[in-house]
Amino acid sequence: MRRLLLALPFALLPLAVAHAAEEHEHASLGAHEHGVGRLNAALDGQTLELELDSPAMNLVGFEHVASTDADKAKIVTARTQLENPLVLFNLPKAAGCVVAAQELESPLFGDQPPVDVDEDEDHDEDVKDADGHEHHHEHSEINAHYQFTCAAPGALKTLDLANIFNTFPATQKIQVQLIGPSGQQGVEVTAKAASLKF
Template sequence: MRRLLLALPFALLPLAVAQAAEVHDHEHASLGAHEHGVGRLNAVLDGQTLELELESPAMNLVGFEHAASSAEDKAKVAAVRARLEQPLTLFSLPEAARCVVSQQELESPLFGDTPHADEHDDDDHATDGKGAASKEHHPDHSEIHAHYQFTCAAPGALKTLDLANVFKTFPATRKIQVQLISPSAQQGAEVTANAAALKF
């Protein structure tokens, strides 16, 4: 059921994604590539429901991708998780929209989660034959996935999606590739700290 709202409309976005990709060279065009400094955000506004799904290399948010073993590393992971657990602040949703978090889910190997093979790996080499993730997947390239669902009493007040706070909170994030669907727009765009807002 998770990501159902996101999965259906994003099937309709190939043109917007293709247009955004034309601006960049082939290496940076893939929305699924693990690239330090680059995050991905899917956003869907449907009626009173707003869904946001943020995916980022752990390096952008925590500063490393290895399992946290030292007290300092564990503290960094805990601090990042605490920030991600405050999505109304992180995404600067306007108070006038009266949005409340109805569901949120954070996943990362750094949080002690095991990657779900059905979500990220769709080929046979996802495991080493003994059920363990192969080295070319998550161990060297840890990601953090945050999925939020909001119920907004006044969705008309959501005029823009402002990601400035994401860039301020996680300064190692240089750009975010966004796919946004709302009743009035379907767009694929790349935002930076200097141009961090998109219109719904």
């Protein structure tokens, strides 16, 4: 099934190219953009895989390594919420889905180093200190991968992302690439329109 998710971007490449052509040159698919998350979803038989990628800013309110107790508490809270995907994705009870595997990764969790901002790119996050020296903020992502086994996958008619927007209000939109029984689709969901059909 992991291969299915890895193939998803290639299967949806025509949709992504069409969507990217409509976007501003600064807001391309896959780019680190605050307020925007990405979700790959694939339903194959009884297996549902979801892969959520989001700038840490959307989920915890910052992207630096936590040094204060308040920041550390925010990371623990976000991680705890991400560790409960049945609630986060509001999967229908009738589908009988159980978590078969899950993996959370982020430099904020101590898994990997933060990504430095490319100095050739123009970013609003460049900061000058009192001496006039520029400092670049680091970008941190939070990646969550879930695999569910669903006893009645036919009951998965929709994927409701409202709880993600409610839990992480800094998330303004999620770019979704989905493969399901009715084919493949690439859509953008918001808090006001947080549900999509499989």
